[in-house]
Amino acid sequence: MSASKAVIPKDEWDRRLEEVVVSKADLNRLVMDYLVIEGYKSAAEEFSLESGVQPAVDFASIESRRNIREALNRGDVQEAITRVNDLNPEILDTNPALYFHLQQQKLIEYIRQGKITEALRFAQEELAPRGEESPEFLAELERTMALLAFESSSAVPPAISDLLSPGQRMKTAGEVNAAILESLSQGREAKLAGLLKLLQWGESLLEERAEFPKVRRKWWTGLDSDQLCL
Template sequence: MDVDPSNYNQLAINENDTHSVVLSYLVHNCYIETVESFVASTGMKQPADCIDDMEKRKRIYHCAVEGNALKAIELTEQLANDLLEKNKDLHFDLLSLHFVELVCSRKCTEALEFAQTNLTPFGKVEKYVEKLEDFMALLAYEEPEKSPMFHLLSKDYRQQVADSLNRAILAHSNLPSYTAMERLIQQTTAVKQFISEDNAKNGSQPFSLKDFLSS
Protein backbone atom coordinates (compact mmCIF):
# COMPACT_ATOMS: atom_id res chain seq x y z
CA MET A 1 0.00 0.00 0.00
CA ASP A 2 1.30 3.44 -0.89
CA VAL A 3 1.94 5.78 2.02
CA ASP A 4 0.46 9.25 2.01
CA PRO A 5 3.48 11.63 1.93
CA SER A 6 1.84 13.74 4.63
CA ASN A 7 2.15 10.78 7.02
CA TYR A 8 5.88 10.15 6.52
CA ASN A 9 6.64 11.54 9.98
CA GLN A 10 4.79 8.58 11.47
CA LEU A 11 6.92 5.94 9.76
CA ALA A 12 9.23 3.84 11.94
CA ILE A 13 12.90 3.92 10.95
CA ASN A 14 15.03 0.79 11.24
CA GLU A 15 18.06 1.43 13.44
CA ASN A 16 20.34 -0.47 11.06
CA ASP A 17 19.27 1.82 8.24
CA THR A 18 20.12 4.84 10.37
CA HIS A 19 23.53 3.36 11.14
CA SER A 20 24.14 2.77 7.42
CA VAL A 21 23.31 6.38 6.63
CA VAL A 22 25.71 7.64 9.30
CA LEU A 23 28.47 5.25 8.23
CA SER A 24 28.07 6.33 4.60
CA TYR A 25 28.60 9.96 5.62
CA LEU A 26 31.65 9.18 7.75
CA VAL A 27 33.30 7.03 5.09
CA HIS A 28 32.60 9.57 2.35
CA ASN A 29 34.29 12.33 4.34
CA CYS A 30 37.21 10.14 5.48
CA TYR A 31 36.60 10.39 9.23
CA ILE A 32 38.77 7.35 9.84
CA GLU A 33 38.92 7.25 13.65
CA THR A 34 35.21 8.00 13.94
CA VAL A 35 34.41 5.21 11.48
CA GLU A 36 36.42 2.73 13.53
CA SER A 37 34.71 3.82 16.76
CA PHE A 38 31.26 3.81 15.15
CA VAL A 39 31.72 0.34 13.67
CA ALA A 40 32.98 -0.99 17.00
CA SER A 41 30.10 0.50 18.99
CA THR A 42 27.32 -0.55 16.61
CA GLY A 43 28.67 -3.95 15.59
CA MET A 44 28.38 -3.06 11.92
CA LYS A 45 30.51 -4.80 9.33
CA GLN A 46 33.25 -2.57 8.01
CA PRO A 47 33.45 -2.45 4.19
CA ALA A 48 36.45 -4.22 2.69
CA ASP A 49 39.51 -1.98 2.21
CA CYS A 50 37.49 0.84 3.75
CA ILE A 51 40.26 2.27 5.94
CA ASP A 52 42.94 2.08 3.25
CA ASP A 53 40.66 3.84 0.78
CA MET A 54 39.80 6.58 3.27
CA GLU A 55 43.45 7.17 4.14
CA LYS A 56 44.35 7.65 0.48
CA ARG A 57 41.40 9.92 -0.25
CA LYS A 58 41.97 11.92 2.93
CA ARG A 59 45.58 12.57 2.01
CA ILE A 60 44.58 13.72 -1.47
CA TYR A 61 41.83 15.93 -0.06
CA HIS A 62 44.15 17.63 2.41
CA CYS A 63 46.80 18.20 -0.25
CA ALA A 64 44.24 20.04 -2.36
CA VAL A 65 42.86 22.08 0.54
CA GLU A 66 46.28 22.98 1.90
CA GLY A 67 47.53 24.25 -1.45
CA ASN A 68 49.68 21.32 -2.54
CA ALA A 69 47.72 20.72 -5.72
CA LEU A 70 50.57 19.07 -7.63
CA LYS A 71 50.88 16.45 -4.91
CA ALA A 72 47.12 15.95 -5.02
CA ILE A 73 47.40 15.37 -8.77
CA GLU A 74 50.28 12.92 -8.29
CA LEU A 75 48.41 10.91 -5.65
CA THR A 76 45.22 10.93 -7.69
CA GLU A 77 47.04 9.54 -10.71
CA GLN A 78 48.44 6.77 -8.51
CA LEU A 79 45.01 5.91 -7.16
CA ALA A 80 43.00 6.43 -10.35
CA ASN A 81 45.47 6.86 -13.17
CA ASP A 82 43.00 7.86 -15.90
CA LEU A 83 40.65 10.00 -13.82
CA LEU A 84 42.13 13.42 -14.56
CA GLU A 85 42.74 12.52 -18.18
CA LYS A 86 39.01 11.92 -18.55
CA ASN A 87 37.88 14.73 -16.25
CA LYS A 88 39.43 17.81 -17.82
CA ASP A 89 37.39 20.21 -15.70
CA LEU A 90 38.79 18.76 -12.51
CA HIS A 91 42.32 18.66 -13.91
CA PHE A 92 42.06 22.34 -14.84
CA ASP A 93 40.79 23.23 -11.37
CA LEU A 94 43.67 21.43 -9.67
CA LEU A 95 46.29 23.02 -11.92
CA SER A 96 44.66 26.37 -11.22
CA LEU A 97 45.06 25.81 -7.49
CA HIS A 98 48.81 25.46 -7.97
CA PHE A 99 48.87 28.60 -10.10
CA VAL A 100 47.05 30.47 -7.32
CA GLU A 101 49.56 29.28 -4.72
CA LEU A 102 52.40 30.63 -6.85
CA VAL A 103 50.61 33.96 -7.19
CA CYS A 104 49.98 34.15 -3.44
CA SER A 105 53.66 33.43 -2.83
CA ARG A 106 54.48 36.35 -5.14
CA LYS A 107 56.27 33.99 -7.53
CA CYS A 108 54.77 35.75 -10.51
CA THR A 109 57.38 34.72 -13.07
CA GLU A 110 57.07 31.09 -12.06
CA ALA A 111 53.29 31.41 -12.07
CA LEU A 112 53.32 32.83 -15.60
CA GLU A 113 55.60 30.08 -16.86
CA PHE A 114 53.42 27.44 -15.21
CA ALA A 115 50.29 28.94 -16.75
CA GLN A 116 51.82 29.08 -20.22
CA THR A 117 52.85 25.44 -20.02
CA ASN A 118 49.92 23.88 -18.17
CA LEU A 119 46.89 26.18 -18.34
CA THR A 120 47.11 27.92 -21.70
CA PRO A 121 46.35 24.70 -23.66
CA PHE A 122 42.92 24.67 -21.99
CA GLY A 123 42.22 28.02 -23.66
CA LYS A 124 41.60 26.18 -26.91
CA VAL A 125 38.28 25.08 -25.43
CA GLU A 126 35.68 27.84 -25.15
CA LYS A 127 34.37 26.95 -21.70
CA TYR A 128 37.79 27.47 -20.11
CA VAL A 129 38.53 30.86 -21.65
CA GLU A 130 36.72 33.02 -19.09
CA LYS A 131 38.07 31.08 -16.12
CA LEU A 132 41.56 31.24 -17.57
CA GLU A 133 41.26 35.00 -17.99
CA ASP A 134 40.17 35.37 -14.37
CA PHE A 135 43.18 33.44 -13.11
CA MET A 136 45.64 35.25 -15.34
CA ALA A 137 44.20 38.59 -14.22
CA LEU A 138 45.50 37.88 -10.71
CA LEU A 139 49.01 38.61 -12.00
CA ALA A 140 48.03 42.22 -12.63
CA TYR A 141 47.52 42.99 -8.94
CA GLU A 142 50.19 43.66 -6.35
CA GLU A 143 47.71 42.40 -3.77
CA PRO A 144 45.67 39.72 -5.54
CA GLU A 145 43.76 39.15 -2.30
CA LYS A 146 42.09 42.52 -2.91
CA SER A 147 41.33 41.92 -6.58
CA PRO A 148 37.83 41.24 -7.96
CA MET A 149 38.91 37.59 -8.28
CA PHE A 150 39.84 37.26 -4.60
CA HIS A 151 37.47 34.30 -4.18
CA LEU A 152 39.85 32.18 -6.27
CA LEU A 153 42.39 32.53 -3.48
CA SER A 154 40.01 31.50 -0.71
CA LYS A 155 39.98 28.32 1.32
CA ASP A 156 36.33 27.89 0.32
CA TYR A 157 37.39 27.60 -3.31
CA ARG A 158 40.08 25.04 -2.47
CA GLN A 159 37.55 23.03 -0.48
CA GLN A 160 35.13 23.16 -3.39
CA VAL A 161 37.77 21.70 -5.71
CA ALA A 162 38.81 19.13 -3.09
CA ASP A 163 35.18 18.04 -2.62
CA SER A 164 34.76 17.62 -6.37
CA LEU A 165 37.96 15.58 -6.49
CA ASN A 166 36.80 13.35 -3.64
CA ARG A 167 33.47 12.71 -5.37
CA ALA A 168 35.22 11.96 -8.65
CA ILE A 169 37.55 9.44 -7.01
CA LEU A 170 34.60 7.69 -5.38
CA ALA A 171 32.70 7.57 -8.68
CA HIS A 172 35.82 6.23 -10.42
CA SER A 173 35.80 3.36 -7.90
CA ASN A 174 32.12 2.71 -8.63
CA LEU A 175 31.15 4.06 -5.22
CA PRO A 176 28.41 6.63 -4.55
CA SER A 177 29.70 10.15 -5.15
CA TYR A 178 27.07 11.51 -2.76
CA THR A 179 26.33 10.20 0.70
CA ALA A 180 23.09 8.48 1.62
CA MET A 181 22.43 11.42 3.93
CA GLU A 182 22.68 13.91 1.07
CA ARG A 183 20.36 11.83 -1.10
CA LEU A 184 17.86 11.51 1.75
CA ILE A 185 17.89 15.27 2.27
CA GLN A 186 17.26 15.77 -1.45
CA GLN A 187 14.39 13.30 -1.38
CA THR A 188 12.94 14.78 1.81
CA THR A 189 13.10 18.25 0.30
CA ALA A 190 11.30 17.08 -2.82
CA VAL A 191 8.56 15.38 -0.77
CA LYS A 192 8.16 18.35 1.58
CA GLN A 193 7.97 20.76 -1.34
CA PHE A 194 5.28 18.59 -2.92
CA ILE A 195 3.26 18.61 0.31
CA SER A 196 3.88 22.33 0.76
CA GLU A 197 2.58 23.11 -2.72
CA ASP A 198 -0.49 20.99 -2.04
CA ASN A 199 -1.12 22.74 1.28
CA ALA A 200 -0.49 26.18 -0.18
CA LYS A 201 -4.12 26.19 -1.24
CA ASN A 202 -4.97 26.43 2.46
CA GLY A 203 -2.59 29.31 3.06
CA SER A 204 0.34 27.27 4.42
CA GLN A 205 3.86 28.69 4.17
CA PRO A 206 6.21 27.35 1.46
CA PHE A 207 8.62 24.67 2.61
CA SER A 208 12.06 25.84 3.76
CA LEU A 209 14.79 23.25 4.31
CA LYS A 210 16.59 25.63 6.67
CA ASP A 211 13.49 26.06 8.82
CA PHE A 212 12.78 22.33 8.69
CA LEU A 213 16.26 21.43 9.94
CA SER A 214 16.06 23.93 12.80
CA SER A 215 12.56 22.91 13.90
Protein backbone atom coordinates (compact mmCIF):
# COMPACT_ATOMS: atom_id res chain seq x y z
CA MET A 1 0.00 0.00 0.00
CA SER A 2 2.71 2.38 0.91
CA ALA A 3 5.77 2.99 -1.16
CA SER A 4 8.10 3.02 1.78
CA LYS A 5 8.30 -0.18 3.67
CA ALA A 6 10.77 -0.91 6.35
CA VAL A 7 13.24 -3.52 5.30
CA ILE A 8 14.29 -6.05 7.85
CA PRO A 9 17.48 -7.65 6.61
CA LYS A 10 18.01 -11.35 7.00
CA ASP A 11 20.60 -11.24 9.75
CA GLU A 12 18.40 -8.91 11.74
CA TRP A 13 15.42 -11.16 11.23
CA ASP A 14 17.41 -14.24 12.12
CA ARG A 15 18.30 -12.64 15.39
CA ARG A 16 14.67 -11.98 16.10
CA LEU A 17 13.80 -15.54 15.32
CA GLU A 18 16.33 -16.65 17.88
CA GLU A 19 14.74 -14.37 20.44
CA VAL A 20 11.43 -16.12 20.27
CA VAL A 21 11.45 -18.47 23.17
CA VAL A 22 10.25 -21.95 22.43
CA SER A 23 11.60 -25.20 23.75
CA LYS A 24 11.83 -28.64 22.29
CA ALA A 25 9.38 -29.76 24.95
CA ASP A 26 6.88 -27.16 23.70
CA LEU A 27 7.21 -28.37 20.14
CA ASN A 28 7.00 -31.97 21.24
CA ARG A 29 3.65 -31.21 22.79
CA LEU A 30 2.51 -29.56 19.57
CA VAL A 31 3.51 -32.67 17.66
CA MET A 32 1.80 -34.97 20.13
CA ASP A 33 -1.34 -32.90 19.85
CA TYR A 34 -1.20 -33.29 16.09
CA LEU A 35 -0.70 -37.04 16.23
CA VAL A 36 -3.57 -37.44 18.69
CA ILE A 37 -6.02 -35.15 16.95
CA GLU A 38 -5.28 -36.54 13.53
CA GLY A 39 -5.54 -40.03 14.91
CA TYR A 40 -2.08 -41.46 14.29
CA LYS A 41 -2.28 -43.89 17.15
CA SER A 42 0.85 -45.98 16.76
CA ALA A 43 2.93 -42.93 15.99
CA ALA A 44 1.53 -41.24 19.10
CA GLU A 45 2.41 -44.29 21.16
CA GLU A 46 5.95 -44.39 19.85
CA PHE A 47 6.28 -40.67 20.32
CA SER A 48 5.15 -40.95 23.89
CA LEU A 49 7.88 -43.53 24.50
CA GLU A 50 10.60 -41.68 22.63
CA SER A 51 9.92 -38.17 23.81
CA GLY A 52 8.23 -38.75 27.15
CA VAL A 53 5.29 -36.54 26.19
CA GLN A 54 2.00 -37.87 27.48
CA PRO A 55 -1.07 -37.54 25.31
CA ALA A 56 -4.14 -36.04 26.90
CA VAL A 57 -6.38 -38.89 25.79
CA ASP A 58 -6.09 -42.64 25.88
CA PHE A 59 -4.73 -44.37 22.84
CA ALA A 60 -7.82 -46.47 22.29
CA SER A 61 -9.90 -43.42 21.44
CA ILE A 62 -7.29 -42.31 18.93
CA GLU A 63 -7.58 -45.65 17.21
CA SER A 64 -11.34 -45.60 16.98
CA ARG A 65 -11.32 -42.11 15.55
CA ARG A 66 -8.75 -43.21 13.05
CA ASN A 67 -10.90 -46.16 12.01
CA ILE A 68 -13.89 -43.94 11.50
CA ARG A 69 -11.87 -41.53 9.46
CA GLU A 70 -10.45 -44.26 7.32
CA ALA A 71 -13.87 -45.77 6.73
CA LEU A 72 -15.14 -42.43 5.46
CA ASN A 73 -12.11 -41.85 3.34
CA ARG A 74 -12.60 -45.14 1.55
CA GLY A 75 -16.30 -44.42 1.07
CA ASP A 76 -17.77 -46.77 3.66
CA VAL A 77 -20.16 -44.35 5.26
CA GLN A 78 -22.35 -46.96 6.95
CA GLU A 79 -19.35 -48.44 8.72
CA ALA A 80 -18.40 -44.98 9.95
CA ILE A 81 -21.91 -44.26 11.24
CA THR A 82 -22.00 -47.57 13.09
CA ARG A 83 -18.64 -46.92 14.68
CA VAL A 84 -19.57 -43.39 15.73
CA ASN A 85 -22.70 -44.73 17.39
CA ASP A 86 -20.68 -47.45 19.09
CA LEU A 87 -18.41 -44.80 20.49
CA ASN A 88 -21.13 -42.45 21.66
CA PRO A 89 -24.65 -42.39 20.21
CA GLU A 90 -25.18 -38.86 21.43
CA ILE A 91 -22.69 -37.49 18.94
CA LEU A 92 -25.03 -37.93 16.00
CA ASP A 93 -28.22 -37.43 18.01
CA THR A 94 -27.20 -34.00 19.13
CA ASN A 95 -25.69 -32.87 15.87
CA PRO A 96 -28.23 -32.85 13.05
CA ALA A 97 -25.93 -31.03 10.64
CA LEU A 98 -23.26 -33.66 11.08
CA TYR A 99 -25.75 -36.46 10.61
CA PHE A 100 -27.07 -34.81 7.46
CA HIS A 101 -23.58 -34.47 6.04
CA LEU A 102 -22.93 -38.14 6.69
CA GLN A 103 -26.15 -39.07 4.89
CA GLN A 104 -25.22 -36.74 2.07
CA GLN A 105 -21.86 -38.47 1.84
CA LYS A 106 -23.64 -41.80 1.64
CA LEU A 107 -25.69 -40.51 -1.26
CA ILE A 108 -22.56 -39.29 -2.98
CA GLU A 109 -20.99 -42.72 -2.61
CA TYR A 110 -24.05 -44.38 -4.20
CA ILE A 111 -23.81 -41.99 -7.12
CA ARG A 112 -20.09 -42.51 -7.41
CA GLN A 113 -20.64 -46.25 -7.67
CA GLY A 114 -23.29 -45.76 -10.29
CA LYS A 115 -26.01 -47.24 -8.06
CA ILE A 116 -28.66 -44.92 -9.36
CA THR A 117 -31.66 -46.83 -8.05
CA GLU A 118 -30.24 -47.05 -4.54
CA ALA A 119 -29.24 -43.42 -4.67
CA LEU A 120 -32.75 -42.33 -5.58
CA ARG A 121 -34.42 -44.48 -2.99
CA PHE A 122 -32.01 -43.33 -0.30
CA ALA A 123 -32.49 -39.71 -1.22
CA GLN A 124 -36.25 -39.99 -1.15
CA GLU A 125 -36.47 -41.93 2.08
CA GLU A 126 -33.70 -40.48 4.17
CA LEU A 127 -32.59 -37.16 2.83
CA ALA A 128 -35.66 -35.43 1.44
CA PRO A 129 -37.41 -35.25 4.84
CA ARG A 130 -34.31 -33.67 6.31
CA GLY A 131 -34.03 -31.21 3.48
CA GLU A 132 -37.32 -29.81 4.65
CA GLU A 133 -35.89 -29.20 8.09
CA SER A 134 -33.56 -26.45 7.02
CA PRO A 135 -32.92 -24.39 3.89
CA GLU A 136 -29.23 -25.11 4.21
CA PHE A 137 -29.82 -28.87 4.05
CA LEU A 138 -32.13 -28.42 1.12
CA ALA A 139 -29.54 -26.47 -0.86
CA GLU A 140 -26.96 -29.15 -0.21
CA LEU A 141 -29.39 -31.86 -1.17
CA GLU A 142 -30.20 -30.12 -4.45
CA ARG A 143 -26.53 -29.70 -5.20
CA THR A 144 -25.91 -33.37 -4.58
CA MET A 145 -28.89 -34.55 -6.58
CA ALA A 146 -27.61 -32.51 -9.51
CA LEU A 147 -24.85 -35.08 -9.85
CA LEU A 148 -27.43 -37.55 -11.14
CA ALA A 149 -28.13 -35.35 -14.13
CA PHE A 150 -24.88 -36.29 -15.74
CA GLU A 151 -24.24 -39.48 -17.55
CA SER A 152 -20.60 -39.76 -16.62
CA SER A 153 -18.53 -38.09 -13.97
CA SER A 154 -16.35 -36.46 -16.54
CA ALA A 155 -19.28 -34.36 -17.64
CA VAL A 156 -19.97 -33.02 -14.17
CA PRO A 157 -19.45 -29.25 -14.11
CA PRO A 158 -16.80 -27.89 -11.73
CA ALA A 159 -19.43 -26.25 -9.53
CA ILE A 160 -20.50 -29.60 -8.18
CA SER A 161 -17.63 -31.88 -9.14
CA ASP A 162 -15.92 -31.20 -5.83
CA LEU A 163 -18.58 -33.39 -4.24
CA LEU A 164 -16.93 -36.35 -5.91
CA SER A 165 -13.41 -35.40 -4.90
CA PRO A 166 -11.42 -37.01 -2.11
CA GLY A 167 -11.51 -33.59 -0.52
CA GLN A 168 -15.25 -33.96 0.08
CA ARG A 169 -14.66 -37.25 1.89
CA MET A 170 -11.93 -35.67 3.97
CA LYS A 171 -14.16 -32.75 4.78
CA THR A 172 -16.86 -35.03 6.09
CA ALA A 173 -14.29 -37.12 7.92
CA GLY A 174 -12.81 -34.02 9.48
CA GLU A 175 -16.22 -32.91 10.64
CA VAL A 176 -16.88 -36.26 12.28
CA ASN A 177 -13.45 -36.25 13.88
CA ALA A 178 -13.98 -32.79 15.28
CA ALA A 179 -17.37 -33.76 16.69
CA ILE A 180 -15.91 -36.80 18.41
CA LEU A 181 -13.06 -34.76 19.81
CA GLU A 182 -15.52 -32.23 21.09
CA SER A 183 -17.48 -34.95 22.81
CA LEU A 184 -14.20 -35.88 24.52
CA SER A 185 -13.61 -32.24 25.48
CA GLN A 186 -10.62 -32.11 23.19
CA GLY A 187 -9.61 -29.41 20.79
CA ARG A 188 -11.37 -29.75 17.45
CA GLU A 189 -8.39 -28.97 15.35
CA ALA A 190 -4.71 -29.74 15.73
CA LYS A 191 -2.84 -26.82 17.23
CA LEU A 192 -0.38 -27.21 14.41
CA ALA A 193 -3.09 -26.05 12.03
CA GLY A 194 -3.73 -23.10 14.35
CA LEU A 195 -0.06 -22.24 14.22
CA LEU A 196 -0.02 -22.32 10.46
CA LYS A 197 -3.07 -20.12 10.21
CA LEU A 198 -1.50 -17.69 12.60
CA LEU A 199 1.64 -17.70 10.50
CA GLN A 200 -0.40 -16.97 7.41
CA TRP A 201 -2.21 -14.13 9.12
CA GLY A 202 0.85 -12.60 10.75
CA GLU A 203 3.04 -12.79 7.69
CA SER A 204 0.48 -11.20 5.44
CA LEU A 205 -0.15 -8.34 7.87
CA LEU A 206 3.52 -7.71 8.37
CA GLU A 207 4.13 -7.95 4.68
CA GLU A 208 2.01 -4.85 4.22
CA ARG A 209 4.32 -2.97 6.50
CA ALA A 210 7.78 -4.37 6.10
CA GLU A 211 10.04 -6.46 3.93
CA PHE A 212 11.32 -9.48 5.78
CA PRO A 213 12.30 -13.06 5.05
CA LYS A 214 9.25 -15.29 4.65
CA VAL A 215 8.63 -18.88 5.47
CA ARG A 216 9.46 -21.15 2.60
CA ARG A 217 8.07 -24.52 1.87
CA LYS A 218 11.54 -25.83 1.13
CA TRP A 219 12.29 -25.51 4.82
CA TRP A 220 10.59 -28.77 5.41
CA THR A 221 10.29 -30.35 2.03
CA GLY A 222 14.00 -30.66 1.65
CA LEU A 223 16.60 -28.46 0.13
CA ASP A 224 15.44 -26.88 -3.05
CA SER A 225 13.58 -29.91 -4.15
CA ASP A 226 10.75 -31.67 -2.49
CA GLN A 227 13.09 -34.30 -1.25
CA LEU A 228 12.56 -35.44 2.26
CA CYS A 229 15.14 -34.56 4.85
CA LEU A 230 15.85 -38.07 5.94
